[in-house]
Amino acid sequence: MPLGVAVVGTGKMGADHVRRIDTAISGARVVAVADIEVERARKLAADLDGCTAHADAAAALAAPGVDAVLIASPGPAHEEALLRALALGLPVLCEKPLTPDAASAYRIVEAERRLGRRRIQVGFMRRFDAEYQQLKAALDAGGLGRPLMLHQRHRNTATPGHFTERMMITDSAAHEMDVTRWLTGHEIAAVQVVKPAPLPTSMNGVPDPQLVILETTGGAVADVELYRNAGFGDQVQCEAVCEHGTARIGDGHAMVVQAAGRWGGAIPQDYLTRFRAAYDREVQAWVDATLAGRVVGPSSWDGYAAAAACEAGVTAQATGVRTVVELADDEPF
Ligand SMILES: NC(=O)c1ccc[n+]([C@@H]2O[C@H](COP(=O)([O-])OP(=O)(O)OC[C@H]3O[C@@H](n4cnc5c(N)ncnc54)[C@H](O)[C@@H]3O)[C@@H](O)[C@H]2O)c1
Numbered sequence: 001m002p003l004g005v006a007v008v009g010t011g012k013m014g015a016d017h018v019r020r021i022d023t024a025i026s027g028a029r030v031v032a033v034a035d036i037e038v039e040r041a042r043k044l045a046a047d048l049d050g051c052t053a054h055a056d057a058a059a060a061l062a063a064p065g066v067d068a069v070l071i072a073s074p075g076p077a078h079e080e081a082l083l084r085a086l087a088l089g090l091p092v093l094c095e096k097p098l099t100p101d102a103a104s105a106y107r108i109v110e111a112e113r114r115l116g117r118r119r120i121q122v123g124f125m126r127r128f129d130a131e132y133q134q135l136k137a138a139l140d141a142g143g144l145g146r147p148l149m150l151h152q153r154h155r156n157t158a159t160p161g162h163f164t165e166r167m168m169i170t171d172s173a174a175h176e177m178d179v180t181r182w183l184t185g186h187e188i189a190a191v192q193v194v195k196p197a198p199l200p201t202s203m204n205g206v207p208d209p210q211l212v213i214l215e216t217t218g219g220a221v222a223d224v225e226l227y228r229n230a231g232f233g234d235q236v237q238c239e240a241v242c243e244h245g246t247a248r249i250g251d252g253h254a255m256v257v258q259a260a261g262r263w264g265g266a267i268p269q270d271y272l273t274r275f276r277a278a279y280d281r282e283v284q285a286w287v288d289a290t291l292a293g294r295v296v297g298p299s300s301w302d303g304y305a306a307a308a309a310c311e312a313g314v315t316a317q318a319t320g321v322r323t324v325v326e327l328a329d330d331e332p333f
Pocket residue numbers: 008009010011012013014034035036037040055056057072073074075077095096097123124125171271275
């Protein structure tokens with residue numbers, strides 16, 4: 001029997017996951033969709049056999065045939081849907097961020113802990129990207145020695161109008177908070193944010209680009225260029241500078257064309273293209289693990305630790321002051 005999935009939030013990401021479950025991966029089918037803009041959900045459900053459309057998460061989670069939940073509503077709506085799913089004991093794949101702040105993320109960790117077993121995988125899909133996995137394997141193999149610095153670039157082609165300055169951190173840098181913890185094996189200890197004079201193209205007065213500097217508890221330093229309106233494409237790069245060498249991913253040199261006196265390659269215009277294979281692997285891993293009664297991938301603790309680092313980042317962004325990350329000192333779950 002395929003896993004019956006309810007998808008909550010049918011905007012850009014939710015609709016892409018519905019398509020992915022329907023056509024790109026195996027072992028699952030979408031049996032319910034929910035969106036507060038219920039017409040959006042109805043349109044998607046109309047193309048799926050036996051799929052019901054709902055105006056809220058609670059109704060979708062209670063629909064017949066639901067075995068598991070994929071949450072793709074905006075971050076501030078995640079807590080309510082997560083708590084509902086946990087109360088029903090349903091396995092969840094929750095898009096990043098787990099929640100937009102540390103206190104609500106910690107409430108999720110505690111609710112899952114009360115169940116006594118993991119139910120949540122957080123959608124930090126870069127951990128499923130082939131290049132990131134190669135970099136992680138190279139660092140774990142040990143030959144390069146300890147990572148001392150990470151240089152990261154996170155560039156998006158353009159940005160939706162509702163984007164706020166704090167979302168540079170909570171929505172975009174959340175990925176690097178997770179990647180930095182995952183690659184170095186250490187928590188983020190402190191965050192600084194440095195901004196150049198805003199360019200004329202800055203969106204809605206939000207200074208863009210911004211430079212985020214992270215210090216880890218293991219002594220490594222990571223810098224992250226966030227450039228939301230880069231214009232030329234969606235580009236994510238990471239270079240690890242280690243004791244005995246460096247390793248770099250994200251140059252996008254899959255194919256180089258030489259013609260008419262020029263050379264070059266294509267740059268993806270959207271993260272749905274850049275990370276398509278990673279999203280596919282992420283959702284397939286979730287379905288496979290769920291069918292086997294397991295949970296894999298980034299945990300609610302990973303979501304909480306990233307949220308705590310983001311919270312320090314938002315303060316650093318507003319004050320210009322290096323801000324220490326406050327993390328609960330109990331055991332990761
Ligand atoms: N992993 C990634 O690379 C990646 C990429 C994009 C977005 N995301 C994440 O996915 C989530 C959705 O982002 P998006 O770009 O699809 O946003 P979106 O605005 O395109 O879609 C969100 C949808 O959720 C609906 N919605 C809002 N509140 C709701 C609620 N309480 N219950 C049900 N539906 C609700 C909206 O009407 C909308 O249709 C966010 O958490 C975002 O950070 C992750």
